[in-house]
Amino acid sequence: MPTQHAAPANIDDIPGWLRPTDQRLINWLLSYQENQGVQGDLCELGAYLGKSAVLIGAHVRPVEMFTVCDLFDSPAPNEANAAEMLRSYATLTRSTFERNYLAFHDRLPAIVEGATSTIGEHVAPGSCRFVHVDASHHFGHVSVDVVSARAMLQPDGVVVFDDYRAAHTPGVAAAVWFAIHGEGLCPMWISPNKMYATWGDPTALRKALVEWLTDQPDSAWSDHDVAGHRIVQIADWPKHPPAPQPPPSAAPPAPPPRRPKHPIIVDLLPPAVTRALRAARRRREARR
Template identity: 45%
Template sequence: MSTETTAHGTTKLPQVLDDVPGWFPVLDQLLFDWVLTRQEDAGDRGDLLEVGVYMGKSAIFLGNHLQEGEAYTVCDLFESDAPDDANAAEANKSYRSTLTRRAFEANYLSFHDELPRVLQGPSSIVPGEVKPRSCRFVHIDASHLYEHVYGDITAAQDILLPGGIVVLDDFRSEHTPGVSIAAWEAVLNRGLNPICISTQKLYGTWGDAEPIQDALLEMIGQRDDCHLSNQQAAGHRIIRLKSKGMKAPAFPNSRHWTAPEPKPAPQPKPTPAAAAPKPQPRPAKPPRSAARRLAVDLLPPVVTRAIVRAKANKRAAANK
């Protein structure tokens, strides 16, 4: 595998998407792929935006859906200073030891020929850098603090095209209550219509969610690897999805991918040595006839010895 030298030492470059560090569950890979492909099949055009990229796993995936003429922008602090103490503490705790722009770019270029437009800084710079009503898909996975997430949602609402999709990460994790409050507040008070929720992400739109929900239910109904719960809350249909042994959608290998060495062919088992022939028992001497036994028993010893001697002499003569 190829390597890159960074400030933290030599790092192996990814061969497949799963080699890239980060949190991008298989179910969300399926949903990203389905939503983006559905837009493309419908002829929808618009730019892509990801706020908070970490090491690039989901950014790489999004980049595979960039159509000709579209722009792709990503934003992250990387090594930059956080805008406030709370954000700095959060970044230092979770990312600062590993997150560098160089590492992200090396991972991204392992799969794509060109980098997206990279904004290095807090997410508050996005509204001044991305045009209003320009994006068809926005993924928000940056700060978990309420004030920042509130601002990211506001930016997404302004940046998205009518019917565009926003995805909010960590909307229900126990360690991210700020995201939960900002996300559901947007649903209750700011016109965001939920499309579905996965284990980690909320998918929504400021357009009509019903057509895409109907299409999603049809797609999920054809699968046996996804749990489905269809609920109602505060006047919204909430489709909850959970992976059931789901496999990730196909994704191209990186430029560093090498085929695994073929396993050596199994060697034939040695033929067991032929067993030595069992020794044959010596043939038993033919039993003496009853007449002979009777003669031996009845004749006088002198005569018997004479007969034996005569037979011995006869055998000796035959052997000369």
């Protein structure tokens, strides 16, 4: 019998690869779009156990659709992909994804169980404001994902590529830079793990990002001119934002308040996730 694990109480409990820096950047990006009145669907290629899907799902408004695509329990389309699945995602099941997602949200996203190459059959062209590409790392698959992302996105929609520069994922780097050189993709900013790009005009969004970064006391970033593109490179943030400093002449500081067990989630996630997280924790404590 498979082991029954407790439902996650916050997204730090969900295994996955979404680091705090990108949690913060994706939250900023989706909130910025919302504040600008941008409306559109959201799509994730490669969901695994739901860590990034739970975060993205907190930004889906009632008129918007969120679709995730993953092989989950289905066979991979070729041997190289099957080997990747066995090596890295052997314990993945769709039911665990669903249980993790429902610990934070009332409804599941639309789920496409199968190869990402089929996503065009499920998501309408030009419908998305945001696409997260985080599935197979093989050049051929990522190249198809790039084409799919472009087709799904609205003109100024944003695509985020995971592992665009990791040592073990040269296929992702090759596919992404090929799109930049040959297919009009504009890189806007990069974190250590993800590239944020658009086929639209990057100017206003990149400017807004830089303004926001300038207001973040713990951010470290630099500008790069790469093959005619201005790319903002953002270093990993420390896990917790720095505590505000008292003015130099102020009285001695009061002892720090007791912090919740996973403060970064409470501090940084949007209200829907924070509420869901607290509700999940209350339910868990009630069961004890």
